Amino acid sequence: MSDSSDDEYFCTDWLPYSERKDWEDIKPLEQDDGPNPVVSIAYSQKFRDVFDYTRAIIAKGEKSRRALDLTTDALRLNPANYTVWQYRRDILREIEADLNVELDYLGEVIGQNAKNYQVWHHRRVIVEMLNDPSNELELTKNALDNDGDAKNYHAWQHRQWAIKTFNLYDDELRYVDRLICEDQRNNSAWNQRFFVLKHLGFTPEVIQRELVYTMNRIRIIKNNESAWNFLVGVLRQSGGDDQYQLNSHPEVVEFSEELYNAGNRSPYLLAFLIDVYQEQALHQKANNEQLARKVFTLCDDMATKHDVIRRKYWQYVASHLKSQLDKEKQQQQQYQETEKGH
Amino acid sequence: MDFTTFVKPSNGDSMATAEATDGNDAKKLQFWKHVEYIENHGKQEDDYEYCMTEFLRMSGIYWGVTALDIMGQLDRLERKYVLEFVKRCQCPVTGGFAPCEGHDAHLLYTLSAIQILCTYDALDEIDTDAVVRFVVGLQQPDGSFFGDKWGEVDTRFSFCAVATLTLLKRLEASIDVEKAVKFVMSCCNQTDGGFGSKPGAESHAGLIYCCVGFLSLTQRLHLLDVDKLGWWLCERQLPAGGLNGRPEKLPDVCYSWWVLSSLTIMGRLHWISSEKLQEFILSCQDLETGGFSDRTGNMPDIFHTLFGIGGLSLLGHGGLKPINPTLCMPQYIIDRLDIHPQKLERP
Numbered sequence: 001m002s003d004s005s006d007d008e009y010f011c012t013d014w015l016p017y018s019e020r021k022d023w024e025d026i027k028p029l030e031q032d033d034g035p036n037p038v039v040s041i042a043y044s045q046k047f048r049d050v051f052d053y054t055r056a057i058i059a060k061g062e063k064s065r066r067a068l069d070l071t072t073d074a075l076r077l078n079p080a081n082y083t084v085w086q087y088r089r090d091i092l093r094e095i096e097a098d099l100n101v102e103l104d105y106l107g108e109v110i111g112q113n114a115k116n117y118q119v120w121h122h123r124r125v126i127v128e129m130l131n132d133p134s135n136e137l138e139l140t141k142n143a144l145d146n147d148g149d150a151k152n153y154h155a156w157q158h159r160q161w162a163i164k165t166f167n168l169y170d171d172e173l174r175y176v177d178r179l180i181c182e183d184q185r186n187n188s189a190w191n192q193r194f195f196v197l198k199h200l201g202f203t204p205e206v207i208q209r210e211l212v213y214t215m216n217r218i219r220i221i222k223n224n225e226s227a228w229n230f231l232v233g234v235l236r237q238s239g240g241d242d243q244y245q246l247n248s249h250p251e252v253v254e255f256s257e258e259l260y261n262a263g264n265r266s267p268y269l270l271a272f273l274i275d276v277y278q279e280q281a282l283h284q285k286a287n288n289e290q291l292a293r294k295v296f297t298l299c300d301d302m303a304t305k306h307d308v309i310r311r312k313y314w315q316y317v318a319s320h321l322k323s324q325l326d327k328e329k330q331q332q333q334q335y336q337e338t339e340k341g342h
Numbered sequence: 343m344d345f346t347t348f349v350k351p352s353n354g355d356s357m358a359t360a361e362a363t364d365g366n367d368a369k370k371l372q373f374w375k376h377v378e379y380i381e382n383h384g385k386q387e388d389d390y391e392y393c394m395t396e397f398l399r400m401s402g403i404y405w406g407v408t409a410l411d412i413m414g415q416l417d418r419l420e421r422k423y424v425l426e427f428v429k430r431c432q433c434p435v436t437g438g439f440a441p442c443e444g445h446d447a448h449l450l451y452t453l454s455a456i457q458i459l460c461t462y463d464a465l466d467e468i469d470t471d472a473v474v475r476f477v478v479g480l481q482q483p484d485g486s487f488f489g490d491k492w493g494e495v496d497t498r499f500s501f502c503a504v505a506t507l508t509l510l511k512r513l514e515a516s517i518d519v520e521k522a523v524k525f526v527m528s529c530c531n532q533t534d535g536g537f538g539s540k541p542g543a544e545s546h547a548g549l550i551y552c553c554v555g556f557l558s559l560t561q562r563l564h565l566l567d568v569d570k571l572g573w574w575l576c577e578r579q580l581p582a583g584g585l586n587g588r589p590e591k592l593p594d595v596c597y598s599w600w601v602l603s604s605l606t607i608m609g610r611l612h613w614i615s616s617e618k619l620q621e622f623i624l625s626c627q628d629l630e631t632g633g634f635s636d637r638t639g640n641m642p643d644i645f646h647t648l649f650g651i652g653g654l655s656l657l658g659h660g661g662l663k664p665i666n667p668t669l670c671m672p673q674y675i676i677d678r679l680d681i682h683p684q685k686l687e688r689p
Contacts, residue, residue, distance in 0.1 A: 013568065031396075031443075031444070041491070055444055080395075080396075080397060081396070081397045081443070082397055082445075082446075082448070083397065083446050085445060085447040089492075112622060117494075121492065121494050124495075125492070151588065151591070153539075153543075153544065153546060156542065156543070156544060157539060157543055158542060160540070160542055161476070161540075164542070171491060185589065186590075187588055187589040188544050189589060190533070191533070191538075191543075191544040191545070192544075193530070193543075194531070194532075194533055195542040198376075198542070225577060225589045225590075226589055226590075229533045229534045229574075229682045230354075230533055232533065233531070233533030233534070237358045237532070238534050262388075271573070309579060309581070309614070309615045310577075310613060310614065310615075312574055312575045312613050313572070313573060313610075313613040316613070316689060317569075320569075320689065324445050
């Protein structure tokens, strides 16, 4: 949190509220530091001046044009002060201010404070009051593109809210595709892709198209956690036996085996293959021991070579499968014995 | 008001015995430096940061109080002054707590206030019925919670609501727990098993902690895909040992806490490398001033100081009291309250 931009704003012609004629009627209200104040914080006269008057205005309940301007100054000094934002909304309603002017002002504030909960929430309330989302996609696009943070959680939340509330899904896949092209490891963009598809519906055609899309991305960057997670997420939409979804599209399994055979050892690829073979081992009664051995070997490779830091997880996966298969075997034996008994 | 308001005068120079400095400082817990850091929090005349964070003062006090208690140094603060401050912040109209006087009540600060009151065994000094009414009033028809009357919805608030009610022992017969659970589960992502702030929002370690903690408090951990989520959380550990909050982000001490506590609740703490994580957390200590920063070399703050100390406690570091992973409070307090957040067994 830096003071520099405020200094620019509150430059030479800054007149403290305590010296302003039109504020003479207000008695500034200092922060009550309780019965045992030890040290007064004397870092900024300006800050104290503005907030003493802001407290006075809030205590008095004055909702006027000058009070609105005062909150503008206060929020420029501390945009995270949610009480001031709330009071500002009260004023806006009371004096029936032009909310489009408020939107412009907020665009500016968000440009400087893109990671601030309060500003985004205020924006949302104003958009709701106006019932006009026409600037929201552009605003969030700017926050994600220009400010160099394509993963800004606040901007994505706001974008999802606007899309969901005002049904703005139409061009979203194109935008998301552009972001993924720019940075294939942008997890936020992959998440947004899933968000849109979930709304449009995972028809067999959509699933097919998305699997191809993702495999093409993985061909370019193999060790990409986001893309592999997305792939699994799409496969899980394929319906049918939910214990066999990872194997529902043989071309994906083939694709992964090809990567493996070509020598790729990305932990995400191996993790996917482990899940695939595990599913097969539990699903097929015939040669499940051979499949289980594949899982054990891959888990061992992960634990000792490719993902040593998480070795205990891989040891768990292997032992868990073993105990599941043992249990199945026992049940089968019991069943055969009771059959014999009859 | 600053933190030194609460410090007992007699503590003045008891830190003179601070550790001698040597080249290995960064590998050892600078215990007394951290105590001193918390005691001095906000003392510097020019503490811009402290003034800017007025709007979250209540949480700041909870972070400091809890960190000191984990270090066995709670008696350095004057109980009476802390409680006076907390009590002044309860809103007579809504029953919720404001971060400090002159601000509006909010769920975030209400939980912090209740946590502080529990730590001091002082729940009987406030109107708890009013707090319950405040929390209950914020639940929405879909089961979610507003943070305050302004209507922001977030899984953080679901956690704050059930944590507050659990500490007050009023979770049953207050809110609609079934609907609350349903909303939280609607924020679970099918791609990675994690949780975001709202349905469809990206998985994020801080919010996963809120949702896993929520399920722990409502005794619903069986709803989790533990293996899948557990793996995603393990993936947050980077080669240098620190944990990040989302793929391709930098490691951070607070995310280390959120991932670590979630894994602990799920009985999967052993899936990551504790030694490496401990190294990372210790590397984020400020050897000069005390306190922890978000990552190595940055400025310390009180928030990361609690999560640094808390993380080390979960990892079993010596000299620290055990911490409860769900409520981020010393375990002895949770025992005293006879509260039992659910925790899964190690498989």
